[in-house]
């Protein structure tokens with residue numbers, strides 16, 4: 377977003393503060409601001425990274441209780457207790473996240489429920505925290521002697537913090553670490569292959585989300601002038617998630633939209649429902665449940681996605697021409713052995729999918745790995761790239777053993793790959809997807825991204841991504857959304873992403889699958905051009921015309937074993953290969 381838009385939003389906040397709105401509305405806006413802050417964390421956690429948490433209210437509680445206890449018992453300044461509260465929150469989030477984020481599937485949401493419940497009962501049972509009565513008499517906030525503890529002052533403080541947090545998050549999401557975070561949603565295999573330490577990023581996301589909740593709790597405690605466990609329990613944890621999903625969990629503005637709607641709806645329902653039903657109680661929860669189910673069915677991207685449709689899509693300014701190029705690794709000399717595969721073996725239980733396969737790749741060679749379906753090609757590929765562990769054998773990459781290393785460690789040494797089934801971030805542009813491949817060539821982290829200290833590096837990364845896209849003839853598609861591309865360009869984009877990591881060896885898993893004749897021709901041209909530039913390539917491919925056309929050497933597998941290897945001409949003459957493909961007896 378442009379600076380001008382931010383200025384406008386800040387002015388809007390000030391205008392609201394000075395408008396003759398009834399106090400009731402200012403109070404509503406204050407709550408909406410507080411909820412939105414926690415919701416922002418959920419956008420990052422759930423919308424961006426696909427991690428569901430019902431435990432955010434507990435982190436709000438940590439921020440609130442920390443400041444309440446410290447100001448009341450030690451007479452500390454609220455500004456100091458904010459920092460201490462953030463410290464305690466970060467520490468708890470590191471511990472909770474470090475344990476739970478290793479879990480997959482439903483275990484993470486379940487673990488966050490357990491965490492939310494345990495903290496609630498802890499707050500409710502500790503004498504020092506006043507048990508279920510909580511702590512009373514928390515001081516209000518002062519900024520330079522101005523009372524911002526209530527009403528309009530509190531509104532300005534909360535919404536300025538909210539806007540700053542939203543701006544920081546938007547800057548983060550559009551950055552090297554942000555793209556890495558956005559790559560976490562659909563499994564970690566592709567991200568790891570690009571050198572992204574996925575667990576570490578998940579923990580960082582969990583901590584950021586907890587810190588946002590903690591700030592909200594700090595504000596809340598000084599606004600309410602008291603704390604007790606009930607606003608930090610599981611019910612509120614669920615409500616935070618509800619709000620954000622309804623507003624649009626994939627968008628920063630979705631969090632605020634959701635908080636608005638939920639707060640307004642809640643107030644209306646609390647008046648309306650008892651009149652309808654005849655008794656009072658928290659019946660609005662039932663309506664929320666129904667709304668959530670309907671939303672997930674008919675508008676899963678939330679209400680903000682409907683608003684966003686009418687907003688202009690900002691185009692990334694092309695401002696990187698003057699950026700210095702990224703450093704490149706030293707490449708293998710012509711004839712040097714880039715890859716040596718020695719008797720590698722993989723057993724899945726009783727099935728030996730790869731049975732003592734050996735072959736080599738020299739610098740500048742294109743080696744094809746072929747064989748019928750189920751022969752073990754993809755498994756071989758995954759053994760070399762570290763996705764799967766070897767049952768036996770050794771792999772040397774540029775004379776160094778790489779067996780046992782993680783795929784991102786192997787990526788770091790200069791192996792880069794594409795996938796049999798294209799793995800990309802559909803809602804990122806082609807340019808951004810390719811820049812993901814350059815992850816290991818940048819170094820700016822979360823803080824640099826949030827404060828705009830990463831601009832020079834971003835230019836370098838985008839310049840490199842554009843260069844790689846042009847290298848494979850996709851210079852036209854920079855700003856298109858990757859999900860809108862046809863299969864052919866998607867596969868080429870994956871090659872550009874792999875190239876963006878400056879590899880010494882490129883591994884392509886069935887790059888021609890699903891391509892039309894003309895696209896295959898274009899792919900062959902790209903491969904030959906890469907070879908002429910000195911690139912070494914391992915190509916797993918079904919399309920015999922393509923393989924025979926571009927490969928220098930072929931390795932033929934059948935039922936996990938090595939059938940034969942040789943030049944394309946030799947392979948074409950081989951009776952064993954013909955038999956394997958035509959299914960006849962030798």
Ligand code: ADP
Nearest residue numbers: 724727729747748749750751752753754755756
């Ligand atoms: P290709 O890529 O040549 O078509 P694969 O390497 O995908 O073949 O598969 C080789 C064999 O290993 C197949 O019989 C397949 O069913 C089996 N296989 C592959 N991955 C696994 C796995 N994760 N667990 C069990 N069996 C597997």
Ligand code: MG
Nearest residue numbers: 753754755796
């Ligand atoms: Mg395969």
